[in-house]
Amino acid sequence: MGKIKVTRCEIEGLCVVEPTVFGDDRGYFVETYNYNDFKAEGLDMLFVQDNQSMSVKGVLRGLHYQKQFPQGKLVRVVSGKVFDVAVDLRTGSETYGKWFGVELSGENKKMFYIPEGFAHGFVVLSDEAVFAYKCTDFYHPGDEGGIIWNDPEIGVEWPIPEDMKLIMSDKDVKWGGLKDAFKF
Numbered sequence: 001m002g003k004i005k006v007t008r009c010e011i012e013g014l015c016v017v018e019p020t021v022f023g024d025d026r027g028y029f030v031e032t033y034n035y036n037d038f039k040a041e042g043l044d045m046l047f048v049q050d051n052q053s054m055s056v057k058g059v060l061r062g063l064h065y066q067k068q069f070p071q072g073k074l075v076r077v078v079s080g081k082v083f084d085v086a087v088d089l090r091t092g093s094e095t096y097g098k099w100f101g102v103e104l105s106g107e108n109k110k111m112f113y114i115p116e117g118f119a120h121g122f123v124v125l126s127d128e129a130v131f132a133y134k135c136t137d138f139y140h141p142g143d144e145g146g147i148i149w150n151d152p153e154i155g156v157e158w159p160i161p162e163d164m165k166l167i168m169s170d171k172d173v174k175w176g177g178l179k180d181a182f183k184f
Contacts, residue, residue, distance in 0.1 A: 004034075006041040011088050011095045014118075015043065016102055017074070017111040030109055032076065033134065043113060045072055047134040052078070055124045055131065059167045060158075062121015063087055063147040063175070067182045070116035072136035079106040080129025082122040083159050087147060090117040091183045099156045106130075117184035119147050123158055123166070145182045146175035153178045 005018040017038075022029045031037075038044070055061065063085065065071075075084060085101040102112050105126075114120050116136065149156070149172065160166065 013115040063119035075133040078130040080126035081105040151177040
């Protein structure tokens with residue numbers, strides 16, 4: 001029914017996906033995933049798990065990855081607004097250690113595809129945000145790794161206002177830098 005517009009990012013494998021939105025005075029309809037549309041754009045992956053979280057303003061989750069069971073993720077925001085980031089951890093990649101970020105919101109309905117071999121995270125910019133994502137592998141407790149969100153070697157330019165108080169999990173404030181990260 002719907003078609004998608006796929007914009008390939010400067011880091012190979014990362015894609016911003018914009019679905020067709022059908023709107024009228026009643027509201028809107030959007031097809032958030034259609035295997036055939038994605039496959040036609042060269043995005044032929046199998047998703048095995050869907051997740052959803054709600055976070056309040058200032059929550060920063062990430063930068064996360066799984067080591068032995070890496071996950072590709074198709075992420076989107078149902079309501080609210082986040083700045084979403086992926087960091088390339090693929091050994092031999094010309095863009096190893098580089099990052100790409102995109103604003104995702106319930107309003108713009110953009111999605112972000114992050115393949116296996118990347119660390120991923122986001123910060124909530126609205127009062128709250130509902131974040132949903134599809135994964136190409138299951139979550140495996142004990143297999144997770146991470147990179148500290150503000151590693152100067154990576155230099156993510158998070159759009160965090162000076163007056164925003166960040167809220168992070170205990171593990172997210174203890175991750176090491178890129179030099180300590182798992183290499184895919």
